[in-house]
Structures are given as C-alpha cells and as structure tokens.
Amino acid sequence: MVGEIIIENVVKKFTTVDGDEITALNGINLNIRSGEFVSLIGPSGCGKSTLLRLIAGLIFPDGGKITLDSDEIKKPDAERGFMFQNHMLFPWLNIYDNVAFGLRARKIFKDKKTDVDEYIDLVGLRGFERSYPHQLSGGMCQRASLARALVGHPKVLLLDEPLGALDAFTRMNIQDEILRIRKEHNMTMIMVTHDVDEAIYLSDRVVIMSARPAKIEKIVSIELAHPRARSNPEFLKYHAAILKLLNYGGKIPELDYYL
Amino acid sequence: MNLLKKIIPILSALFALAIQIFVPKSSLHPVSKPYFTYILLGILLICLILFALSFRSRKIHEQLVHRGYFIGGAVLFFNILNLLTAKSAVLPILYFPSLDRVFGVMFEQTDVLIKCILYSLRLLGLGIFFGALIGVVTGICLGFSKTFAYWINPLIRILGPIPSTAWIPIVLIIFPTAVSASAFLVALAVWFPTTLMTSSGISNIQNSYFEVASTLGAKRFYQIFKVGIPAAMPNMFLGLFNGICSSFITLVTAEMIGAKYGIGWYINWQKEMLSYANVYAGLIIIAVLCSLLITLLFKVRDKVLIWQKGVIKW
Numbered sequence: 001m002v003g004e005i006i007i008e009n010v011v012k013k014f015t016t017v018d019g020d021e022i023t024a025l026n027g028i029n030l031n032i033r034s035g036e037f038v039s040l041i042g043p044s045g046c047g048k049s050t051l052l053r054l055i056a057g058l059i060f061p062d063g064g065k066i067t068l069d070s071d072e073i074k075k076p077d078a079e080r081g082f083m084f085q086n087h088m089l090f091p092w093l094n095i096y097d098n099v100a101f102g103l104r105a106r107k108i109f110k111d112k113k114t115d116v117d118e119y120i121d122l123v124g125l126r127g128f129e130r131s132y133p134h135q136l137s138g139g140m141c142q143r144a145s146l147a148r149a150l151v152g153h154p155k156v157l158l159l160d161e162p163l164g165a166l167d168a169f170t171r172m173n174i175q176d177e178i179l180r181i182r183k184e185h186n187m188t189m190i191m192v193t194h195d196v197d198e199a200i201y202l203s204d205r206v207v208i209m210s211a212r213p214a215k216i217e218k219i220v221s222i223e224l225a226h227p228r229a230r231s232n233p234e235f236l237k238y239h240a241a242i243l244k245l246l247n248y249g250g251k252i253p254e255l256d257y258y259l
Numbered sequence: 260m261n262l263l264k265k266i267i268p269i270l271s272a273l274f275a276l277a278i279q280i281f282v283p284k285s286s287l288h289p290v291s292k293p294y295f296t297y298i299l300l301g302i303l304l305i306c307l308i309l310f311a312l313s314f315r316s317r318k319i320h321e322q323l324v325h326r327g328y329f330i331g332g333a334v335l336f337f338n339i340l341n342l343l344t345a346k347s348a349v350l351p352i353l354y355f356p357s358l359d360r361v362f363g364v365m366f367e368q369t370d371v372l373i374k375c376i377l378y379s380l381r382l383l384g385l386g387i388f389f390g391a392l393i394g395v396v397t398g399i400c401l402g403f404s405k406t407f408a409y410w411i412n413p414l415i416r417i418l419g420p421i422p423s424t425a426w427i428p429i430v431l432i433i434f435p436t437a438v439s440a441s442a443f444l445v446a447l448a449v450w451f452p453t454t455l456m457t458s459s460g461i462s463n464i465q466n467s468y469f470e471v472a473s474t475l476g477a478k479r480f481y482q483i484f485k486v487g488i489p490a491a492m493p494n495m496f497l498g499l500f501n502g503i504c505s506s507f508i509t510l511v512t513a514e515m516i517g518a519k520y521g522i523g524w525y526i527n528w529q530k531e532m533l534s535y536a537n538v539y540a541g542l543i544i545i546a547v548l549c550s551l552l553i554t555l556l557f558k559v560r561d562k563v564l565i566w567q568k569g570v571i572k573w
Contacts, residue, residue: 056474057474058470058473058474075473076470076473076474077474077476078474078475078476080474081474081475082470082471082474084467084470084471086467088467088468088471090468090471090486090489090490091566091567092489092490092492092564092566093489093566094566101472101475101477101485102475102476102477104485105472105475105476105477105478105481105485106475106476106477132565132566134566148475149474149475152475152476
C-alpha cells in the first residue's frame with residue numbers, strides 16, 4: 001500500500017514582522033492511512049494550512065518529522081499533489097497546457113500524453129482545452145486545477161480549501177467528482193476546509209484543531225456509507241457534534257411545555 | 260451620422276486642396292513645386308478608396324467611422340499650417356518653411372534620405388537587439404539570483420539614470436568605430452528600462468505560482484523558464500516599450516559622433532545649415548519610423564500576450 005503519512009511531534013514556529021516568535025503548531029501527531037480521506041477543520045489561523053504545507057514540503061518543521069511511506073518529506077514533489085484555494089492555473093497557458101505542465105516538467109509528457117486528455121475528460125472540461133483560464137468560470141478553473149494535480153498520479157492529494165471560493169451548487173458537484181476520483185484511484189487525500197458539511201460528506205475522519213498554538217482537539221470518525229445524504233439524520237448528528245466541538249454549537253433553547 | 264463621419268476626411272482633404280490651389284501663395288516664400296498638392300491628392304485618393312471599400316468590409320467601415328473625425332482634423336491642421344506659412348507668411352519664414360518645401364525635401368532628396376533611414380535602422384537594430392537581449396538577461400538574473408542582485412543592483416542604480424550623452428567621451432575612447440560606439444549608446448538606452456522592468460516583473464510574481472510548479476515536480480531551472488519568464492512577460496514588454504522610445508531620443512545623440520549618414524545626423528546637419536524645411540522632413544521621418552516600430556512591438560505583444568486579452572466568460 002502506498003500513501004501512508006505519519007506526522008510525528010511536529011512543531012512549526014513563525015517569526016512575525018516585529019520579530020516575535022509564534023508557535024503555529026505545537027507537537028502534532030497524526031497517522032493517515034493509505035487511501036484515507038482526512039479533513040482538517042478548525043478556527044481560522046489555527047495552523048491547518050501550515051500543516052498541509054508541511055506535508056507538501058513547501059515549508060519545513062522546526063521539530064519532529066513527517067514521513068510518506070517511511071520516507072521523510074524534505075521538498076515538494078509530484079508524488080504529493082497540491083490543490084490551492086484559488087485555482088492558481090497559470091494564466092499564460094491554456095487549459096491543456098496547464099494540465100500537462102507537471103508531465104512536461106518531469107519530462108514524461110511523451111509517454112503520458114493520453115493521461116492529459118483522460119483527466120480533462122474526467123473533470124468534464126472536454127472542448128475547453130484551448131481556452132485560457134480567464135475565459136472560464138471559477139468552478140471550471142478549479143476543475144482544471146484538480147485535473148492538473150491528479151494527472152501525475154500522486155500518492156497523496158492535498159487540498160487547501162479547494163472549493164471555498166465557489167458557489168454552493170458548484171461546490172457540491174465538485175465534491176462528488178472528488179469522491180468519484182478517489183474511488184477510482186484509491187488515493188490518500190487530506191483536505192483543509194471551513195465547511196463542516198463538506199468535511200462530513202467527504203471524509204473518513206475529521207480532525208478538529210484548536211486555535212494557536214494549534215493542537216489536535218479531537219478526531220471524529222465518520223461512519224456513514226457512501227453515497228452520503230446531507231439530510232440524513234445521522235449526518236446531521238455529526239454536523240451538530242462537530243459544530244459543538246468547534247464552539248459554534250450555539251445555544252439551543254430549552255423546551256418548556258405547560259399544559 | 261456614420262456616413263458623415265466617413266465623409267469628413269474626404270471633405271477636409273477637398274477643402275485643403277481648394278485652399279492650396281485657389282489661394283495665391285505669399286510672394287515672401289521662395290518658389291517651389293506644389294508638392295503639398297501631391298500629398299493632399301494622395302490623401303484624398305486614399306480616403307476615397309477607403310470610403311469605397313467601407314461598403315464592402317465591416318472592419319474598414321468601423322475603423323473609418325471611428326477615425327473619421329481624427330483624420331479630418333489632422334488634414335485640417337495641415338491646412339491651417341499651410342495658410343499660416345505659404346499662403347500668408349504670418350509665421351517667420353526662416354523657421355516655418357512652406358509645406359511644399361518640407362514635402363519637397365522628401366521628393367528631391369529621396370536617395371540621401373533613404374540612405375539615412377537605412378543607416379539609422381542599422382544602428383537602431385543593433386542597439387535595440389543587444390540592449391533588449393542583455394536587458395532581459397540581466398533582469399532575469401537580478402530577479403532570480405540574490406547574489407547577482409547584491410552586486411549588480413547598486414551598479415544599475417548608479418549607472419542607469421546617467422543620460423547617454425554623458426557617456427560620449429568615454430565611449431569614444433573605448434569603442435574602435437563610430438558605429439559600434441553609437442550602437443552602444445542606443446543599447447544602453449534600451450538596456451536600462453528593460454532590465455528594471457524585467458526584474459521588477461519577476462519580483463512581483465505571486466509566490467504561489469512557483470509553489471504550484473514545485474508541487475507538480477518542476478525543478479528550479481524549469482520554474483525560471485516556464486513560470487518566471489512568462490509571468491514577467493507583460494512587464495518586459497513595458498520595459499521594451501520604454502527602451503525603444505528612449506532609443507529614438509538617443510539616436511540623435513549617438514549620430515552626432517562620427518556618423519556619416521543617419522536621420523539624427525541629417526537633422527543636425529540641416530539645422531546648422533538653417534534649412535528648416537529639411538529639418539522638418541527629417542523630424543517627420545523619425546516620427547513615422549518610431550510609430551511604425553512601436554506598432555510592430557504592439558503587434559508582437561498582442562501575439563505573445565494573447566492570454567491577457569479579452570475577458571469573455573463562458
């Protein structure tokens with residue numbers, strides 16, 4: 001099995017503009033099994049994105065280590081695909097060339113040419129290969145970005161609030177696409193999100209993080225079979241429980257009955 | 260209304276022709292062949308052809324409607340100038356020769372002028388090519404290498420703003436021939452803005468683009484060529500545009516040192532002879548050359564930066 005991530009005692013500190021040191025992550029431990037879908041959820045600024053960037057190898061921990069299939073992560077690599085919040089397609093390349101970027105960079109484009117068409121097809125962008133990103137809607141760009149992250153067959157896909165900027169309907173459509181792709185390719189996926197619904201709908205486990213210095217507050221396993229219905233009472237129970245853990249449960253008025 | 264806009268250039272040209280032919284020339288202006296009449300006839304002919312074509316081609320129609328007033332106004336400007344100079348001698352004759360003589364220079368000295376244009380183009384070609392090439396390379400190195408920036412940035416800040424003229428004494432000693440010396444001055448004028456805009460273009464690229472590239476498996480070198488350079492391309496063109504404009508300013512200076520031909524040289528030479536008709540002819544040629552070159556650059560830019568154009572959403 002491939003795509004197992006072990007996060008051991010990871011500490012990350014940042015220096016502010018004033019020279020103060022801030023501990024963003026304080027001793028994080030987390031094992032992510034091969035093929036698992038894990039969501040990181042928590043208040044903004046709690047270091048979820050930092051954790052994701054550490055796994056991507058874009059930044060490095062000040063303590064502890066992260067391994068992928070027992071190899072320590074030391075730099076960004078195509079085996080860990082990353083999908084950004086804003087699609088971050090290269091505006092000077094059309095959709096086809098954007099999707100093919102990674103294959104060309106790794107000089108394997110010639111052998112994997114058919115993959116580009118396959119993934120453009122998979123995310124439903126056939127016919128838009130020659131369009132530039134500015135000609136497409138935000139949802140279409142995000143799909144292209146998904147295809148670009150997937151086409152190199154990464155072991156792990158890291159998603160940094162990938163659907164946060166999209167409207168509710170587009171978001172639900174792409175969520176289903178992500179699930180479909182996951183089923184077909186059995187890929188480990190780690191997603192940072194603010195959307196409790198999204199986390200429950202997609203994940204095997206939801207990791208709830210607390211504010212700075214970030215710790216793992218609780219891990220909730222979602223034991224619902226796919227496809228999940230957002231209006232299922234069980235689903236709503238998870239929703240309420242997670243909101244409560246995040247301190248957004250609100251105050252439910254006690255019912256008083258006078259007969 | 261659109262028809263009126265399309266007819267205005269023709270009317271304006273006809274009006275100018277009428278004045279040129281029927282208003283007698285001031286006796287104070289030296290006698291010359293009516294070259295301005297030929298030019299006006301030429302303009303009239305072109306306007307008529309465009310007018311006729313505009314009923315066939317939608318593109319020409321739209322352009323003509325859009326530019327109608329402007330072309331008419333431009334012709335009117337020359338018409339008024341003609342009245343103020345040749346027809347009435349209101350403006351001092353020495354400094355404001357008749358348009359007949361200004362355009363006459365282009366007909367009568369065609370050989371010399373063509374030679375001058377070719378010499379100037381050679382100088383510009385050499386200067387702009389090397390200036391732009393070295394400018395882009397310096398800019399890229401500045402943008403990507405901290406060490407390079409550490410050593411070279413202060414140098415650019417000191418050397419860059421020095422006007423080309425100030426270099427003449429040194430340039431004359433260092434370079435073996437007048438052509439190479441002048442080409443160097445032009446190159447210097449192009450190099451500075453190109454370098455500056457290229458490096459600032461690179462430093463303004465959103466870091467996320469490089470992060471995306473690295474998570475897709477792109478190595479440093481690939482990132483520079485496939486992310487850094489295309490992303491900085493709009494700025495590079497801005498720098499090139501500035502550079503080409505200042506290269507024309509420098510051209511006149513550069514041709515002062517030992518040039519045998521060239522438009523800048525020609526203007527200087529004629530100015531000393533007090534033949535202002537020739538000076539104006541030279542100025543017109545420089546203006547046309549410059550605008551042609553800039554138009555060419557814009558065409559190339561539109562081709563290269565096609566991804567920037569249009570905001571058509573699906």
